[in-house]
Every structure is written in C-alpha cells, then in structure tokens.
Amino acid sequence: MNQDEPRRATFRAVADEVRGRIKGGTYAPGTKLPTEGELADQIGTNRGTAAQALRLLASEGLIHKSRRGAFVHRIVTKILRDSTSRYVRARREEGQARGAFEAEIRALGLTPSSVTATHHMKPPAWVADLLGVDANSVSTLARVRRMLADDVPVQLATSYLPLEIAAGTRLEEIDTGPGGSKSRLAELGHAQALITEEIEVRSPTPEEVEALDMAEDQRVFEIAHIGRTEDGRAVEVTVHVLPTHLWRLSYSWPLGPTH
Structure with a gap:
C-alpha cells in the first residue's frame, strides 16, 4: 500500500x-x-x-x-425485507411459519426465534387514533417481540390490535399459529386488504441499543406498519425497529398505463 x-x-x-x-x-x-x-x-x-x-x-x-x-459479526450479509411479498398469506404460512419474519429468515438459511410477551394496555395516542380506540383506557392488545436470526437480535416489533377484536382469541397467545396474527385476524373476519408502511431512520434509544446489541452511533429503521380491511378499517398497527446495518428494505409495485 x-x-x-x-x-x-x-x-x-x-x-x-x-x-x-x-x-x-x-x-x-x-x-x-x-x-x-x-x-x-x-x-x-x-x-x-x-x-x-x-x-x-x-x-x-x-x-x-x-x-x-x-x-x-455473525451476520455479514444484510437481511432482505421484501415488503412486496412478505405479507402474502402463502408466504407467511410457508413451512408452517408463524408469520412473515419467520418465513423470510428461514428462506435465507438462518434460524429464526423470538421472545414474545402479550399485554392489555393503553395505546399511544397516534395508534389509538388509527385504530379508532380510546387512548385513555386499556383498549388494545400489544404483542411485544424481540426477534432473532441465528441467536442474533435483529428486530424489535410491537403490534397493537383492538381489544374488542383480539380479547379471548388466539391472538393473545404467544404462538398464534401458522401465518401469525394476520391469518388469525382473517379467520375472525378482519382480513387485511391494504397495508401502509411509513419509514424513518433515527438513532436508537438506550433500551434499543441494549436489546439489539448495537453501538450508540449506529442507526435503526423505524417502520410504522398499518393493516386495513377492505372497508378501510385499521385493525393492526405494528412498530418495527431494525438495525440499518443488518437490513435492506425492498418495495415494488405495478404502474398503470404511462401513455
């Protein structure tokens, strides 16, 4: 040199x-x-x-x-999060996967796992507004997950579901079954027809640094994921937090006529 x-x-x-x-x-x-x-x-x-x-x-x-x-690092090739196909039911349930994350991690030859807790709780005000529930009362079921690939923490995710829909159902269980919460919502008559994702890149909080085994000067993607039914009702809001050095985000969609 x-x-x-x-x-x-x-x-x-x-x-x-x-x-x-x-x-x-x-x-x-x-x-x-x-x-x-x-x-x-x-x-x-x-x-x-x-x-x-x-x-x-x-x-x-x-x-x-x-x-x-x-x-x-134990993961040196970024994980591809293909939001175009990851929520298709066949993809989510492939090989009895418990949702999109498990299916995509398996497809990369890695072993997925997660630590999950469920709570009845008051939602953040912006989540309550989207779901049409009361922000001042215990109106949502929260599914809180720390997600790993080959035992490396790669994602945090908190899903909020209206308690009037989720209470007393399999959505309250740690293992929601093949296809995850989206499949269970569909079985309850709340199939999602439209998904919106809003993405922000920011510094991690001290709690996220610890949970994701990150350095303080690294960055995370925060993805606010909103699932709506055919009639436009929001039935799920999920906040995903992913280290930018471990993930690539991919989106594609068809365009209408250009003439």
Whole structure:
C-alpha cells in the first residue's frame, strides 16, 4: 500500500481490504480478527491506520470490538425485507411459519426465534387514533417481540390490535399459529386488504441499543406498519425497529398505463 496516500484515503483502503476478506470468507462470521498490529503488518500500513479502519467497520456493523479483540459479526450479509411479498398469506404460512419474519429468515438459511410477551394496555395516542380506540383506557392488545436470526437480535416489533377484536382469541397467545396474527385476524373476519408502511431512520434509544446489541452511533429503521380491511378499517398497527446495518428494505409495485 502506498504510504504517501492521504491518511483518510489510506484507512478507507485498509477498511476496503478487510471488508473484502470478510465478504469473501477469509474472515468467517463470528471469528476473531487479527490484532491491529498484525493487521497493519499483513496489509502494509501502520497500527493507527489499521485501528481507524476497524472503527469504520465497527460503525458499519461488520465487526464488533470487545476486551478480547475484534470479531466479525455473525451476520455479514444484510437481511432482505421484501415488503412486496412478505405479507402474502402463502408466504407467511410457508413451512408452517408463524408469520412473515419467520418465513423470510428461514428462506435465507438462518434460524429464526423470538421472545414474545402479550399485554392489555393503553395505546399511544397516534395508534389509538388509527385504530379508532380510546387512548385513555386499556383498549388494545400489544404483542411485544424481540426477534432473532441465528441467536442474533435483529428486530424489535410491537403490534397493537383492538381489544374488542383480539380479547379471548388466539391472538393473545404467544404462538398464534401458522401465518401469525394476520391469518388469525382473517379467520375472525378482519382480513387485511391494504397495508401502509411509513419509514424513518433515527438513532436508537438506550433500551434499543441494549436489546439489539448495537453501538450508540449506529442507526435503526423505524417502520410504522398499518393493516386495513377492505372497508378501510385499521385493525393492526405494528412498530418495527431494525438495525440499518443488518437490513435492506425492498418495495415494488405495478404502474398503470404511462401513455
């Protein structure tokens, strides 16, 4: 490597080299990386530049650093969230999957799992407005999930459902069965015909940093997901929180005539 290059360009070139080795499998997911000094010797740079490169890769989520050294993240290829097809019933129920998340994680060759709790609660005011329920009373069932892929936390999701619909049904159970809550709502006569998703990129809260094993300087997608029936009634509002370094979002739709 040319030591006369500007320092900024040099550490980015070192990061490119290490990133390539991770993507190419030289440094496998979960393995320990060479020390900063070893890396500098291997690539032909100095320890300070190697340290800058590793900090950059840590901010991207490709590696994480601890007292024991730097390690490759266990998920190095971003998870594709294909919102065009993930909510189709056949896709949600494929292989007895318990919803869209489980189906998409399995399709990537990863093992999905989740920690789920359900509560009767007062909804946030904006959720109550969408669902047409009372924000000042216990009017919703909340399904709160911490979702993992190969034991790596990759998503937080809280779904709000009108209590008048969900109370006393399988929607209150931890395991809602094949297809998840959307399939159970359909069986109750509240099939969703229109989905809206609003996306924001923001800093994580301290609680999200801990729950998702993130760094404070990383970012999350917050997706407000709203499911409506054929007559326009909102019957589900879900807030998804996903680390941006672990996910790609994909949307597609047909266009009408262009002439």
